[in-house]
Amino acid sequence: MPEHIIQWLGAYHDGELRGARLRQVENHLAECANCQAELEGMRSLSTLLQETAPEGDFLSSERFAANLALRLPRQPEMPQPRNKALEIGWWLIPLGTLATWLFIDVTFLLRSVILFVADAGLLGSNLAWLQGNPIQMEWFSTAMNLFGNQVGLAGQAALSGLNDAHLFVTHAAGSLLPQVLLAVLYLGWLAVWWLGQQAQMSQSTGSFSKS
Amino acid sequence: MTLPHAETEAALIAKAQHGDRHAYGELVRQHHPGVVNVVYRLCGDAELAQDAAQDAFIQAWLHLPSFRPGTSLRNWLYRIAVNAALDVIRRNTKTANVSFDDLPLADSQTGPEDALLQKERARSVQHAILSLPEASRAVLVLREYGELSYQEISAALNIPLGTVMSRLHTARTQLKHLLESQLVHLEMEYA
Numbered sequence: 001m002p003e004h005i006i007q008w009l010g011a012y013h014d015g016e017l018r019g020a021r022l023r024q025v026e027n028h029l030a031e032c033a034n035c036q037a038e039l040e041g042m043r044s045l046s047t048l049l050q051e052t053a054p055e056g057d058f059l060s061s062e063r064f065a066a067n068l069a070l071r072l073p074r075q076p077e078m079p080q081p082r083n084k085a086l087e088i089g090w091w092l093i094p095l096g097t098l099a100t101w102l103f104i105d106v107t108f109l110l111r112s113v114i115l116f117v118a119d120a121g122l123l124g125s126n127l128a129w130l131q132g133n134p135i136q137m138e139w140f141s142t143a144m145n146l147f148g149n150q151v152g153l154a155g156q157a158a159l160s161g162l163n164d165a166h167l168f169v170t171h172a173a174g175s176l177l178p179q180v181l182l183a184v185l186y187l188g189w190l191a192v193w194w195l196g197q198q199a200q201m202s203q204s205t206g207s208f209s210k211s
Numbered sequence: 212m213t214l215p216h217a218e219t220e221a222a223l224i225a226k227a228q229h230g231d232r233h234a235y236g237e238l239v240r241q242h243h244p245g246v247v248n249v250v251y252r253l254c255g256d257a258e259l260a261q262d263a264a265q266d267a268f269i270q271a272w273l274h275l276p277s278f279r280p281g282t283s284l285r286n287w288l289y290r291i292a293v294n295a296a297l298d299v300i301r302r303n304t305k306t307a308n309v310s311f312d313d314l315p316l317a318d319s320q321t322g323p324e325d326a327l328l329q330k331e332r333a334r335s336v337q338h339a340i341l342s343l344p345e346a347s348r349a350v351l352v353l354r355e356y357g358e359l360s361y362q363e364i365s366a367a368l369n370i371p372l373g374t375v376m377s378r379l380h381t382a383r384t385q386l387k388h389l390l391e392s393q394l395v396h397l398e399m400e401y402a
Contacts, residue, residue, distance in 0.1 A: 016361050045390070052333040061240045065237075069232060
């Protein structure tokens, strides 16, 4: 005789079984008097529970609704539905910022590698245009040619200092500035997101916690 | 019969979500009997059940804006009602820690015997339900009186499906055990 299926009888009684399990229980019940009796007991219990009327005085639904209407507090405002496009755009900001930063960094890294190889002469003369940063600006060469002999050593040193400063600013503008701007954009987004989270948390304090 | 101006539940919910008290009143009238039945079976006292039902409908009103349209309002209300009933029970010592042995003996001296037997039987059943642990009681009441499916009970009480089955099995086994001897005793007394 197959094993009893007591553990499935409740689900069978409640109409919760499907497929193979349902057929298994039905087949078993057809030949097992014990499980039939158990199922019958379960049905009797349900009938008894349904038949017993509540004791006491209950308000009618009309009266209850009328009383309740007097006690209903002001309902909190419905949250505004979010604009999907704006939401996607909002999350694209940090992703786009990070992707751009990554792109710039990789580009500069590759540039450095290529320049190193080119400086070593491994790329031949065809890639001469790739030679590294100029060591002097064009205006510096012109000024030195025109006035180099007249301004003396101090003047040459001053012109050289200006040239270095110009080179530094040009280099910074080319590589550092975009990264700084990206960092500011990302940190700004992060700050706005954090403030939004804080505002949400303070709104939900003391709200419905029942599950 | 459908009333010509009767609005669908979805339309009433949408209005109530925007603060329409009349629409909410209609929803309350529709769901009041079911909610009261569930909370009464959990509390075992008409007065406490009214309090719990009122708490439940006020909570539902306050959180209606966050209710997701398209899901079952009845299940959502039952979920709130179960919590409200359990809160009311905890606040009232009258229903706390009920033991089946505390059930007062039937007074067979008053009233027609059949009516009295029915009343005593109802008291025994309600007392047996109250003597169940809260967790099993909530599952049993939602199944037997709320007529929720296992899946719906699982969602309403936020417990796994397997736990629903095991608690229901435990509750039925305990009830059967408690009621068998008590009801036989009653039948003999009124025979």
